Amino acid sequence: MKILFVGDVVGRTGRNALSIRLGRLVDRHEVDLVVVNGENAAAGFGLTLDIVREFFDLGVDVITSGNHIWDKKEIFEHLDREPRLLRPANYPPGLPGRGSGVYSTAAGIPVGIVNLEGRVFMNNLECPFRCADALIEDLRHQTPIILVDFHAEATSEKVAMGHYLNGRVSAVVGTHTHVQTADEQILSGGTAYLTDAGMTGSLDAVIGIRKELAIERFLTQLPVRFEVAKKDPVLCGVLFTIDEDTGRAQAVQRIFEKIEQ
Amino acid sequence: MKILFVGDVVGRTGRNALSIRLGRLVDRHEVDLVVVNGENAAAGFGLTLDIVREFFDLGVDVITSGNHIWDKKEIFEHLDREPRLLRPANYPPGLPGRGSGVYSTAAGIPVGIVNLEGRVFMNNLECPFRCADALIEDLRHQTPIILVDFHAEATSEKVAMGHYLNGRVSAVVGTHTHVQTADEQILSGGTAYLTDAGMTGSLDAVIGIRKELAIERFLTQLPVRFEVAKKDPVLCGVLFTIDEDTGRAQAVQRIFEKIEQ
Amino acid sequence: MKILFVGDVVGRTGRNALSIRLGRLVDRHEVDLVVVNGENAAAGFGLTLDIVREFFDLGVDVITSGNHIWDKKEIFEHLDREPRLLRPANYPPGLPGRGSGVYSTAAGIPVGIVNLEGRVFMNNLECPFRCADALIEDLRHQTPIILVDFHAEATSEKVAMGHYLNGRVSAVVGTHTHVQTADEQILSGGTAYLTDAGMTGSLDAVIGIRKELAIERFLTQLPVRFEVAKKDPVLCGVLFTIDEDTGRAQAVQRIFEKIEQ
Amino acid sequence: MKILFVGDVVGRTGRNALSIRLGRLVDRHEVDLVVVNGENAAAGFGLTLDIVREFFDLGVDVITSGNHIWDKKEIFEHLDREPRLLRPANYPPGLPGRGSGVYSTAAGIPVGIVNLEGRVFMNNLECPFRCADALIEDLRHQTPIILVDFHAEATSEKVAMGHYLNGRVSAVVGTHTHVQTADEQILSGGTAYLTDAGMTGSLDAVIGIRKELAIERFLTQLPVRFEVAKKDPVLCGVLFTIDEDTGRAQAVQRIFEKIEQ
Numbered sequence A, B, C, D: 001m002k003i004l005f006v007g008d009v010v011g012r013t014g015r016n017a018l019s020i021r022l023g024r025l026v027d028r029h030e031v032d033l034v035v036v037n038g039e040n041a042a043a044g045f046g047l048t049l050d051i052v053r054e055f056f057d058l059g060v061d062v063i064t065s066g067n068h069i070w071d072k073k074e075i076f077e078h079l080d081r082e083p084r085l086l087r088p089a090n091y092p093p094g095l096p097g098r099g100s101g102v103y104s105t106a107a108g109i110p111v112g113i114v115n116l117e118g119r120v121f122m123n124n125l126e127c128p129f130r131c132a133d134a135l136i137e138d139l140r141h142q143t144p145i146i147l148v149d150f151h152a153e154a155t156s157e158k159v160a161m162g163h164y165l166n167g168r169v170s171a172v173v174g175t176h177t178h179v180q181t182a183d184e185q186i187l188s189g190g191t192a193y194l195t196d197a198g199m200t201g202s203l204d205a206v207i208g209i210r211k212e213l214a215i216e217r218f219l220t221q222l223p224v225r226f227e228v229a230k231k232d233p234v235l236c237g238v239l240f241t242i243d244e245d246t247g248r249a250q251a252v253q254r255i256f257e258k259i260e261q
C-alpha cells in the first residue's frame, strides 16, 4: 500500500499547489492514504477551520502539524473535535488535540500516524523519543503500518529518531526546515526514512516567504512582518510503499512537482 | 569548467571515502577544481596539519571549513601560512587565517572561493551577508568564477544567502547540517544553489557520529563523548559546471557515492 | 555629579511608578541627569511618541532601550529625529536612530551615554565590545563622564563588558533581565558597575508581566499573549556619583523604591 | 530554624572561601542546615568525590548542583550512593542520582530539599514545574520545611517558579547565573524567594572565570579554555529563617562575604 506525505503547505500558494496537483499524484501513484503537514497553511502561520475543511475536500486523509499549529486560536477547539487533525504529541499534558491516531484507507487498511516535535533549537517539550516509544507500542497493537512526522530543526535529532525507530515503524519523515533532503533510504529494520519532506509553496522565496522580507530580516535583525511568496509554486513530499502485512517499507520516493501557473 | 565540492569530511571514515573515490570522480567528470570542507576531518572535530597535507596529496585544491575549524589548536598557525586552507571569513578581525582566495585550475583559470558561517543557532559572528558583499566585490575584479561555501544551520539563512548572491557568484553551496538537500537549482541570475552538500563519512550513523552515542545524548541530555562511525561510508558533494567567461552556472549536479568497503 | 539610571519601565504600571517617584528621587539625591530604559514602556513592548514625550515631561534627560525598541513601528522616524532617544548602537548599519550621544546637565556638564545590546541568547548584532571601543574613544574627546547601558541576557557577557570598559567609562549598567542584581561595585579603574538595574513596573508579576500568563506559557509552551501586571509597583535603578573632572565613579547605590498605590 | 544556602562554589578559590568562612557564618547566624551548590567546585566544571567529602567535612549538610554536575564522570557512581548529593530532578528517567531528599538538622527537624534545572537557554529536560509539583506533594507528607534550588538562566523562568510554588514551599532560591540578585522577598503565601544566590569564588573575574579568558572568548568567538580566577574571593548565599511548625518563611537575608586572603 502507498502513503503520500506532503510537506509543510505554506499559505495560499501552497494550498493552490496542493489543489492543482494532489488528485493527479494520487491517481498516478495509486495512493491509499494522503497525509499533509498543514502548520503553515493559513498565510504562513497556523491553520483555520476553513482550510482544514478545504484539505479534507481535496482528499487529504490526515493533517499533521508542528510548532506553528498554535498560531491561530480558532483552531484550538477543532483540535479537540477533529481526529484527523494532529498536533505534535509531545506537548505538555492538558493541551487541546492529539498527536496520533489510526486511520483507514479506502480498502480498510488501518494506518497509524504519529506527529512529534523536536526540541533542539525549538520549544521545551517532552522527550520525543520516549513519547514515540509509548505511542508506537500502543499503535502496534492496532496496525503494523505506522508513519511518523517528526517536525524538527536539527538534522542530528531527526536522523537519530530515524535510527531510534528503525524496525518499529514503517516510515519516519521529517518536516519544519522546508527544504527537501536527498537522503531517502530504507533503514536496516525496514523503516523508510527522509530527513525533510520539503515545503509546498513558492520556490522563488525563502522557505515559502517573500525573499525580500526574509533577507531584510537577516540584514536588519528587526522584526520584519513576513508574507507568503507566490512565484514558482512547488509541491514537495514523499511517497512510501509499505508491505501491508508486515508494515515494512518497500520503497521510498521523493516527490518534487513544479506547478504550472 | 567544472568544480567538484565535497561536503564535510567526518573522521577517518570520511577521509578513506575521499581517498578511495576522489580520483575516480575527478576523472569521470573532468573536474577542474576540487574544494572540500574539512572541518570534521580529525576524528570529527577540526583539522590537523597531517590531514591538510593528506587532502592536498589526494588532489584537493582548496579546503573550506566551519565552526569546528578551531577545535584543534595545532591548525592555527597553518591557517596563517596555507592560503589553500580557509576558515569562515566573518569571524572577528584579528583571528588566524583567511576566508577567501583566488586559486588557479591546471588550465590556469582563476576561481574565487569564499567561506562564510551563518549566525542563526551558531556563533556570534559578523554579518555574513555584508561580509559576502565586500569579499565578492573584491574577487570579481580578479575572476567571474566564484564559489561560496556557506556553513550554516538554518535553511532560511542559507536560502536567503543564495538569493542574496544570485547573479553575483557562480555557486552557493551550504554545509554543516551533514544531510544533503535535494533542492539543487540554478537561480535566475545564473547562480547555482544547493542548501547543503551533505557529509562524507558513515551513513549508518547520526551525521557521521556513532548512532548509539548520538541517541544516548538525546535520551540522557548528558555530555556524551562522540566517536566517528565506520559503517557504510559515502561521499556527498555537488558538481558545478560553470561558463568560464561569464561565471554563470550551466549545470549543478548532486553527488552521492556509496563507497564499497 | 550624579546620574540616576532607571531600569526597564514596563507598561502603564511602570510609567505611573516613574511619574510618582522620579521627581522625589531627583530632589532627594540632587540628581544632575536622568537616564531611563524605556524599551517596554508601551504595554510591555516598545515605545510610542506619546510616551517619549511623557518621559521628557517628567524630567527624563535620555531614554535608552534594547531589543524591544523595534516593536512599535511608529517610533522608527522618531529614532531618527530625537537625539535624546537611543537604541543599541551595535545594530547593523542603515537602521533608524543612534546608539550614543553627549547630553548636558542643567549645570552644563557634558555626559556621554552609550546603549549596547548583548548577543548571547539574543539578536545577531555587531560585536558590542568593538562597538564600545569605537564609540567611547570618540566620546572621550568630548567628556570624561560616560555611562553605558548594556542591554543583555547573560551575566557572563555583562560582567565581561564591565571589566572590558573598566577605566574607560564612568559606569556600566546592565538591563534586560528585569531583576536587579546585588553586585554594585566600583572596579579597579574607577568604573561603577551593576549587572542589572532591574525593572520599573509590577513586582507581583513575572518581570512585569501578569504572572498567571507567564506561568501558563511555561506550562503549555504555547504563544500566550502577555499583559502588563498592575500590583505592587516598584521603581528600580541605580544612582552613580561621578567625579566630573576625571569621570571616575565615586559611589554607586542601588535604588529600589516601592510605590504606594 | 535557619537554612544557609551557598551559591555555586567555583574551583579552589570558591572552596577556600567556603572553608574559611562557613564555620563563622554558621556560628554567627545559628544555622541549622547548610546547603551548597557545588556544580562548579572541581576547577569550574563538576564535582569529584574528594570535593564532596571536603564539603561534608566542612559542615555542609546537602550539596545541590546543576547542568555542570555531569562534567566529571567519576561523580556518577557517587550520585547513586550519596543521598546528600543532589542533581536536578528533572533530568530524564534512568540517570544516576536523585533530585530531592529529606534531611535532618542536629535538632532533628526534617527539611526537604529539591534541586531543579530550568529549560530556557539550557538543556532539554522534563518540565521543572510539573516535576516540582510531584516532588513537593510527596515531601510535604514528610515535612512542611522545603527549600528549592532552581538552577536556571532566564529570570522569567525563575520568577515564575517562585510564584508557582508560593505557599507550597518555604523557599525558592535560584542558581546558575553566578551573580547575586537583590530581589529577596517573602511572597504572599510565605515562600521566601531570591532569583539568584550568586557565586562563591573570585569576584575579580567573569562569574568566577579568569576575566582575560572570558573576554577573549567574547572577542574571538573561539573555544577558549577557561580557568578559575583567584583574586578577591567572596562567598555568596542567602539565609532563610523558617517557622519550623508551618514551614513559612519568616526572614530572607542575602549573604555577601568578602574573604580576606
Ligand SMILES: [Fe+2]
Residues within 6 Å of the ligand: A008, A039, A040, A066, A068, A176, A177, A178
Ligand atoms: Fe513549517
Ligand SMILES: [Fe+2]
Residues within 6 Å of the ligand: A039, A066, A067, A068, A151, A175, A176
Ligand atoms: Fe515548523
Ligand SMILES: [Fe+2]
Residues within 6 Å of the ligand: B008, B039, B040, B066, B068, B176, B177, B178
Ligand atoms: Fe560539519
Ligand SMILES: [Fe+2]
Residues within 6 Å of the ligand: B039, B066, B067, B068, B151, B175, B176
Ligand atoms: Fe559545522
Ligand SMILES: [Fe+2]
Residues within 6 Å of the ligand: C008, C039, C040, C066, C068, C176, C177, C178
Ligand atoms: Fe526589558
Ligand SMILES: [Fe+2]
Residues within 6 Å of the ligand: C039, C066, C067, C068, C151, C175, C176
Ligand atoms: Fe530587553
Ligand SMILES: [Fe+2]
Residues within 6 Å of the ligand: D008, D039, D040, D066, D068, D176, D177, D178
Ligand atoms: Fe554554576
Ligand SMILES: [Fe+2]
Residues within 6 Å of the ligand: D039, D066, D067, D068, D151, D175, D176
Ligand atoms: Fe550552571
